[in-house]
Amino acid sequence: MSERLTVGDEVRVFDVFDVNGRRTGQQCGDGWPGRVEKVGRTLVHIRYLGRTEVFRLNTQERNDSYRHQWFRTPGQVVRDNRLLAARAVLRAHHVELGYSCELTLEQIEAIAAVLAGKDPGAA
Numbered sequence: 653m654s655e656r657l658t659v660g661d662e663v664r665v666f667d668v669f670d671v672n673g674r675r676t677g678q679q680c681g682d683g684w685p686g687r688v689e690k691v692g693r694t695l696v697h698i699r700y701l702g703r704t705e706v707f708r709l710n711t712q713e714r715n716d717s718y719r720h721q722w723f724r725t726p727g728q729v730v731r732d733n734r735l736l737a738a739r740a741v742l743r744a745h746h747v748e749l750g751y752s753c754e755l756t757l758e759q760i761e762a763i764a765a766v767l768a769g770k771d772p773g774a775a
Contacts, residue, residue: 655725657696657709661688663723665700686723698723731757738764 664683686700696707706715707723714721741764
């Protein structure tokens with residue numbers, strides 16, 4: 653994680669078992685709004701949905717044996733959404749990128765723009 657978290661920062665918390673947004677307060681795909689309460693050397697305490705949970709800083713996953721919840725900063729959410737949109741364009745043109753793909757987000761967006769018939773410099 654490149655961004656430094658401080659107490660009071662806004663984050664979004666996601667749950668692998670709530671992908672359809674069925675729990676109270678989750679906007680579909682946007683996660684739950686949370687606020688950083690405490691930042692340690694390896695752990696961060698985040699308050700969301702009226703409770704505080706502990707997450708690992710290095711993986712951004714909840715500090716339990718299940719790892720079903722994770723958090724993202726607003727900047728990471730924006731980048732994740734840009735990546736999803738670019739990958740959707742690639743998939744529509746039957747192009748799949750593997751997990752070991754070493755292209756940057758900007759390179760993936762440029763490829764998607766070319767496939768979509770747009771000027772990559774204008775994106």
